[in-house]
Amino acid sequence: MTVKYTPMLEQYLEVKRQHVDEILFFRLGDFYEMFFEDAKLASRELEITLTARDGGQTEKIPMCGIPYHSADNYVAKLIQKGFKVAICEQVEDPKQVKGIVRREVVRIITPGTVISDSLLPDNGNNFLVAVCEEDGVLAFAAADISTGEFTWTVLTGPYRTSGLCDHLFRLLPREIIFTSKLEEWKELESFLTNRLSGCTQTTLTALEPARLAELNRQHFSKELIPAQEVAIQAIGSLLYYLHNTVKSDLSHMNRLTRYESGDHLVIDATALRNLEITRNIREGGKKDTLLSVLDYTKTAMGGRLLKKWLEYPLVERNAIRQRQDALAELIGKSVLRQRLQACLADIYDLERILTRVEVGTANARDLVALKTSLLALPAIKEELQGTESSLLANAYLKLDTHSETANLLENAIVDAPPFSVREGGMIKSGYDLELDELHAISRDTKQFIQDIESREREQTGIRSLKVGYNKVFGYYIEITHANAASAPASYIRKQTLANAERYITPELKEFETKILGAQDKIVNLEYALFISLREHVKAELQAIQRTAQELAVLDVLQSMAEAAFRNQYIRPTINDQREIIIRDGRHPVVERLLVKERFVPNDTVLDHNENEVILITGPNMAGKSTYMRQVALLVLMAQMGSFIPAREASICPVDRIFTRVGASDDLATGQSTFMVEMNEVAQILKHATHNSLIILDEIGRGTSTFDGMSIARAVIEYLREKIKAKTLFATHYHELTVLEDYSPLIRNYSVAVKERGTEVVFLRRIVPGGADKSYGIHVAQLAGLPKRLTQRAQELLQELEAPGAGEQRETNKRSRDVKPQAAVSLFSSAAIDELLAVDVMTITPLEAMNALYRLQTLARQESGKL
CATH class of the missing domain: 3.30.420.110 (MutS, connector domain)
Incomplete structure (x- = not known):
């Protein structure tokens, strides 16, 4: 049996059949209504009341609704939860239609297509x-x-x-x-x-x-x-x-x-996360990131562009130097920088305003924001006049002030218009004569009536003449029967009463037409004028877009200049010698966080002559990870064109920055800390080139000592022999310091430690030479482990380090070991190539265990060499 619904619900269902994947907001008067399953879903997700409506020859159907003027807030909640919303509007005037008003879906809002400010970051x-x-x-x-x-x-x-x-x-x-x-x-x-x-x-x-x-x-x-x-x-x-x-x-x-990857320094997801460039690891926000240090932008456009420059640094030297030249000029000209900041503070988000203009959702407030922004352009252009660096000089030449559009909007739109464009109150007086007349009529109705009445009394000589109004006949002139003979011939008799005659005149009828429809006409005329203004802006859209792009670049340049000025950054030299030399480098984020102590700067030398692999040993909490991240961040800053925290620096652009730092598991995919570590190392070894910068921290610590030490040494040798990238490698395995004796391109460094009896002070200084112990028990003491426990640990350590203890342990191990079936050296390129052949992104836990077993077998063969 076919279910029959009311005509309105039939219309709703017809639209819904075309939009089954979206929640349908169906416009009924001043509300968006939802029905059937959409109503149940919206009621639950938006926490609004679920009601019911008569469906015709059916039982009542589920229904809920929201006021149309507050729809953005409700749409935002649904979009944040991943839903899509179809907006179905009335496309006919209900006053002029008999029967069902035609409705159409005018827009579908999805998480990737939102344009409302309330829905955007x-x-x-x-x-x-x-x-x-x-x-x-x-x-x-x-x-x-x-x-x-x-x-x-x-x-x-x-x-x-x-x-x-x-x-x-x-x-x-x-x-x-x-x-x-x-x-x-x-x-x-x-x-x-x-x-x-x-x-x-x-x-x-x-x-x-x-x-x-x-x-x-x-x-x-x-x-x-x-x-x-x-x-x-x-x-x-x-x-x-x-x-x-x-x-x-x-x-x-x-x-x-x-x-094009070749146009930018490539930073993969792991490095972007580990270095906390634009998002911190804790909650994914901006706090305590490199972005937070450099962000002094004044506009939303500049804020977005700064993030993009950080995530896509340059590799082309001249492009980097152009940005540096602009920063140098802005730092040297403090007045110019400060005036630009003041002007940019008046610039709204032009890119998003223009989008709303394009799609037809911009309101009068958007045009006021556009006007305010355009009116700030002449001052910006004036400040840029005479600048010398190419980026600033080109900005002066390219920046259009759009004076015609700015003046048009200034003359047309009131300074504080209402949110809705359908209610009037947007257009300034003096902009349109017809609108001014309608406003005058609407505002001064009584005065008009009094003026007409006084004039007609004077012209006719009838002192009792009066002008009145009723809903049936409208406005009229009333004259008593005693004075009816004096009524002018131009008066048209409309109604006869017991003691008076009522007349109309062409002037009064025209006034009636104006006054009765004045408010509706005001609203409609203002809307038409507003649409005309919006279309004018739309015609200039691409030109204003180009201006917005120039403003974003200016904002980012002044932001980086401000950061350099406040934090005493220096301009690094960009070289083509394939070397990274940093004197007294500082971590840009950590130094900002220190309150009661001074950040200890450190030097860095990485090249392909004597310092290709820097092996850093020393205890936990001494600053190894901070130092390595610092080097990566300074290189990144230099390649985005920024000045850096150092005494001096000469940096050759690298093609990629890789990091493997920190300890974390991935329970969602069933991967242990060690498996995550091996995945990341494998990705580095697959993608790195001799022009890359690699940061490796504590490779091999997620497994047994000999296994981990063997893997760490094999990775170092593979990097040195096959990839030849500039590498910083931090490790607790101080036994690996012997590698310096096997290669002229490996250099040992360590974190300076000052010992006073049993007390240890970490000096945060990276110095030449390797550490001979890891100070793990000292770190345990600092962490607050019970004294009895740390004392026992010290006794056990002395036993393990006693002469002959290592040989005895090895003898015991070999007596338990199965005879190795493979004779391949763990340190050979063939062994590492075999490891890399495993697709670590799809490896099963069983395959991982087998691979680790093979590594253990190979490690045992070489353990005596360590």
């Missing part, structure tokens, strides 16, 4: 990503509709999926769409579930593949479109999805740029 992007795979090639496209950014790249080779994961970790997309079944989808899905989910809520959306080349050609200029079909699919998928959700021509998304 202030200084962060909101990326939507598309991933396509074809014949073993991955294409990756990312767009931020709120700012107009659109980038893409192609990933090939056996490590393409790990490269994709690195991109995703930097971008933290809110939504990912995919159009094909990826060969490595399990690996990507694991990454999204176990890594990305800890940083952001990511929604996955499947999209049917289609031929999208024509859509690309319609949107982007021919020279921007890639040749690879898989890239065309990724870009086209994003465009297709955006057109179907935002339902706009998206002309503000006109920059299609390709990411």
